[in-house]
Structures are given as C-alpha cells and as structure tokens.
Amino acid sequence: MFSQKTIILAPMAGISDRPFRRLCRSFDADLAVSEMVSAKGLVYGDHKSKFFLFPDESDKPHWVQLFGSEPEIIREAAQIALEAGADLIDINMGCPVRKVIKTGAGAALLREPERALKIIQALDRAPAIPYTIKVRCGWDSNSNVLEYFINLAATYNARALICHPRTAKMMFSGSANWEQLFSAAENAPLPIIGSGDISDPQTAIKYLGNPNLSGIMLGRGTFGRPWFFREIKKLLEKGESWSPDAKLKRETILKHGDLLRSEYGEKTGLLLYRKHLSWYIKGIHDAAKFRKEIFTLTSFTDIKKVVDNLFQ
Numbered sequence: 001m002f003s004q005k006t007i008i009l010a011p012m013a014g015i016s017d018r019p020f021r022r023l024c025r026s027f028d029a030d031l032a033v034s035e036m037v038s039a040k041g042l043v044y045g046d047h048k049s050k051f052f053l054f055p056d057e058s059d060k061p062h063w064v065q066l067f068g069s070e071p072e073i074i075r076e077a078a079q080i081a082l083e084a085g086a087d088l089i090d091i092n093m094g095c096p097v098r099k100v101i102k103t104g105a106g107a108a109l110l111r112e113p114e115r116a117l118k119i120i121q122a123l124d125r126a127p128a129i130p131y132t133i134k135v136r137c138g139w140d141s142n143s144n145v146l147e148y149f150i151n152l153a154a155t156y157n158a159r160a161l162i163c164h165p166r167t168a169k170m171m172f173s174g175s176a177n178w179e180q181l182f183s184a185a186e187n188a189p190l191p192i193i194g195s196g197d198i199s200d201p202q203t204a205i206k207y208l209g210n211p212n213l214s215g216i217m218l219g220r221g222t223f224g225r226p227w228f229f230r231e232i233k234k235l236l237e238k239g240e241s242w243s244p245d246a247k248l249k250r251e252t253i254l255k256h257g258d259l260l261r262s263e264y265g266e267k268t269g270l271l272l273y274r275k276h277l278s279w280y281i282k283g284i285h286d287a288a289k290f291r292k293e294i295f296t297l298t299s300f301t302d303i304k305k306v307v308d309n310l311f312q
C-alpha cells in the first residue's frame with residue numbers, strides 16, 4: 001500500500017467526511033483517512049459513530065481512524081469497522097484537543113507509552129488487525145517520543161506510522177519540524193508518512209523527495225482546494241504547473257454541494273457547505289460580499305445560483 005510515494009488526504013474532524021474524501025480522490029489523492037471515530041461510540045452502538053464507517057466506492061482502500069484509550073475497546077471497535085468495510089485502521093495518538101486528551105485518548109497516549117503499547121499489542125493479537133498509528137513528535141519540547149513510537153509500531157506490525165512533527169503542546173502554533181521527522185525516519189523499519197504545513201506543490205514535492213519518507217498527508221492545504229493533489233501530481237510527473245479552470249472549479253464546487261446534500265440532508269448539508277464555500281471563495285474578487293450573501297441564503301438552490309454566477 002505504501003510501496004510508492006503516497007499522497008494522502010489527512011484525517012480531519014468535520015472535514016474529511018465521505019463527500020470530501022470522494023472529491024479529493026477524484027483529483028488523484030492516492031488515499032484518504034476518515035474523520036476520527038470514537039472507539040467507545042462504535043462498541044456501545046452509538047448511531048452517529050457508525051455513520052462514519054460507511055465506505056465509499058471511490059475511496060478504496062477504506063482507511064478509518066479511531067480514537068480511544070482502552071486497548072480492548074479499540075480492538076473491538078476496529079473489528080466492527082473492518083466488518084463494516086474498512087480495509088485499514090488508523091489509531092489517533094496525536095490529537096491535542098482537550099475533549100479528546102481528557103479521556104486519555106489522542107496525544108494523551110504520547111505521555112502514556114505503556115498504554116499505547118497495550119493498544120498496539122491488542123491490535124496485533126491474532127487475528128491481527130491491519131493498522132497504522134498517527135502521532136505527534138512528543139507531548140512538549142522536553143519529550144521526544146518519535147523514535148520510541150516508530151520502534152513500537154514496527155515491532156507490532158503496524159503498516160505505517162504517520163507523524164505531524166509538532167508537539168501536542170504546540171497545537172498548531174509555530175511550524176512543523178520536518179527535519180526532526182526526516183532524521184527519526186532514517187532507517188525506520190516501517191513506512192513513515194509526514195503531515196504538516198504543506199500548502200504549495202513545491203513544498204509537497206520537496207518533502208516527497210526525502211528518501212526516508214513513504215508519503216505525505218495534506219490537511220489544511222486542501223481547504224477549498226480538493227484539486228491540490230492533482231496540482232502536485234502534474235508538477236511531479238510532468239513538470240507542469242496546473243490549476244483547475246473556472247469551469248472545473250464551478251463543477252467541483254457544485255458537486256461538493258450535491259454530495260453534502262445527499263449525505264446529510266438539506267439542513268446539515270447546507271451548514272457544512274457554507275463552511276467549505278467560505279474557503280472556495282477565498283481570494284476571489286468581492287469574496288467578503290459573497291460570503292455575506294452565502295450566509296443569508298437558506299436553500300441549496302439559491303446557493304447554487306450564487307456559485308454558478310461567481311465562477312462563470
């Protein structure tokens with residue numbers, strides 16, 4: 001799966017849902033990871049959590065991210081996800097958000113390597129679960145646990161380790177320390193994927209070219225830009241700088257609306273569409289005026305008219 005240099009849509013709560021994964025895959029993303037799903041929610045039958053599991057034909061292999069803190073619950077949740085169509089499970093060991101870490105999940109596991117070990121051992125127990133882990137490089141500037149987690153993941157047969165090389169304490173401040181990741185990844189016994197601050201094709205290609213990495217993940221750089229993957233691929237494979245013309249942009253943005261509407265229905269779909277639209281229109285002439293207009297409209301039909309006009 002990671003034999004070639006892979007360009008992946010990052011797991012992002014509230015963003016990397018089925019519609020967005022489908023769009024990014026249509027623009028040449030090699031893989032995509034789902035939004036994080038609560039392991040506990042899955043095991044205790046929470047309907048909302050199960051909703052996140054439905055696979056999409058265009059998004060195979062289906063890679064589902066779980067968060068949790070209890071090894072047996074995580075294993076059981078992974079089995080539920082596999083039965084529902086997942087091909088690969090990612091375990092979130094990097095989310096620094098309070099709501100997640102106060103349950104002992106996400107980046108809290110960087111401070112509790114023994115618990116992380118038990119989670120990984122539970123996944124590797126026969127019949128083994130195909131899994132990856134996603135980490136940050138430590139809890140704070142005094143703790144660098146990256147190499148420890150790389151060895152742990154390799155020892156217990158993880159398919160890859162993904163790292164966003166900031167500390168949990170940094171949240172999104174400062175910048176991702178790719179040099180630290182490159183050196184930790186040197187001679188790593190499993191594929192290492194990097195994530196953080198990639199917002200243009202040149203940077204993506206620079207990081208992809210590092211011999212210690214098997215791939216990169218794109219997160220915020222895809223906001224309002226699901227075609228970012230194709231921009232990178234065109235430059236990488238053909239040396240061409242490419243961006244979608246107005247027609248393709250219009251079609252894509254309209255399609256995004258249609259996908260959201262059929263996924264979530266009129267009301268929730270519209271709320272989510274507005275969020276994406278505010279990214280799509282960023283930088284265009286009169287963006288503020290259009291943003292205002294979009295936020296007053298209450299039907300997909302009206303919003304589609306605005307989009308149609310905007311990208312003529």
Ligand SMILES: Cc1cc2nc3c(=O)[nH]c(=O)nc-3n(C[C@H](O)[C@H](O)[C@H](O)COP(=O)(O)O)c2cc1C
Nearest residue numbers: 010011012013036134164195196197198218219220
């Ligand atoms: C809105 C948002 C939601 C995120 N949700 C998740 C998540 O559910 N699981 C996860 O592992 N990382 C999550 N992340 C972190 C991203 O996967 C990624 O590692 C990070 O944003 C750095 O990449 P970027 O600079 O390209 O955005 C999220 C990031 C953002 C901005």
